[in-house]
Amino acid sequence: MDQLRKLIAALTLKQKLSLVAAAALVAAALYGLARWNHERNFQPLYSGLSAEDAGHVIARLRELGVEYRVADGGASVLVPSGKAAELRIQMAASGLPRSGRIGFELFDRTNLGATDFVEKVNFHRALEGELERSVMSLAEVERARVHITMPRESVFRDLRQPAKASVMVKLRPGAALSPENVQAICYLVSSAVQGLEPEAVSVLDFHGKLLSRPRSGNGLDAPEPSSALIEYRRSLEKDLLAKIHRTLEPVLGPDGFRAGVSVECDFSSGEQSEEIFDPDKSVMVSSERTEDLSGGYLTAGGIPGTASNLPRPKTRPGKDSLGHARRTESIAYQTS
DSSP states (O other), X not given: OHXXXXXXXXXXXXXXXXXXXXXXXXXXXXXXXXXXXXXXXXXXXXXXXXXXXXXXXXXXXXXXXXXXXXXXXXXXXXXXXXXXXHHHHHHHHTTOOOTTSOOGXXXXXXXXXXXXXXXXXXXXXXXXXXXXXXXXXXXXXEEEEEEEEOOXXXXXXXXXXXXEEEEEEEEOTTOOOOHHHHHHHHHHHHHHSTTOOGGGEEEEETTOOEEEOOOOSSOTTSOOOOHHHHHHHHHHHHHHHHHHHXXXXXXXXXXXXXXXXXXXXXXXXXXXXXXXXXXXXXXXXXXXXXXXXXXXXXXXXXXXXXXXXXXXXXXXXXXXXXXXXXXXXXXXXXXX
């Protein structure tokens, strides 16, 4: 000990400062190595969580006394690697994560004093929550929100309201929904709601891009314009608006007017067949014509003399008159 003191006392001020700096550097390196080794033993328990789900998961981990870490701005929760699988099972038993909405486990807490209105509202909430979980089970979907408008029955036809639904999806990075996936989501939601047609379900992503729209116009059976046709209509509106600006800006200035363009396009298509019959331009194939006319009255006759030469008066039909008439005409043309 005395030798160490003598050695330190023999050092210059510069040597003492260098020794202190080296000791601090070694201590920092050891601390960083220990921290890195400790963090390496953590793995994600859940990723892409909403703030509400992350709060429920962290609260449950605190109850279990499990050490955890938060990453990705609170969207990921890390736990020790050896406990991740066991903790996922425990979280699933507790109904976590809930995707921000509760499902049919809402009815596990039975309230005998609940009114019929409260029961309907709870069923509505539970159905939306279950559909959100089903949509999120798709590999491409990270988060989902489902909103349902229940059908309204009425004895008056004008007051009836059909069922409708809208689905918002947040896709995973680099993922995309194919038209078949979008159609599957529509049928999934419509099959779970009474009276809901697949055509009445609209699907859009979190960027506001419409993936599937409810059909309107002449009814649900009316053809739905494709994305290419909608883009064509938007391009027409953009071109017309640009022409209006180029025309009015030199006269009124850029701030002297406001213009907007809305183009209505008829994208309907159909087939029409027409047959024209014109006897003057047609070829006669067959012709049949029959005309038979006969008839007359009794002529003068008897003993020669004045009386016999005078014409007799006309007799009434059915008496002495004789008559017959028949006329048939049939013509066939070949159409061109």
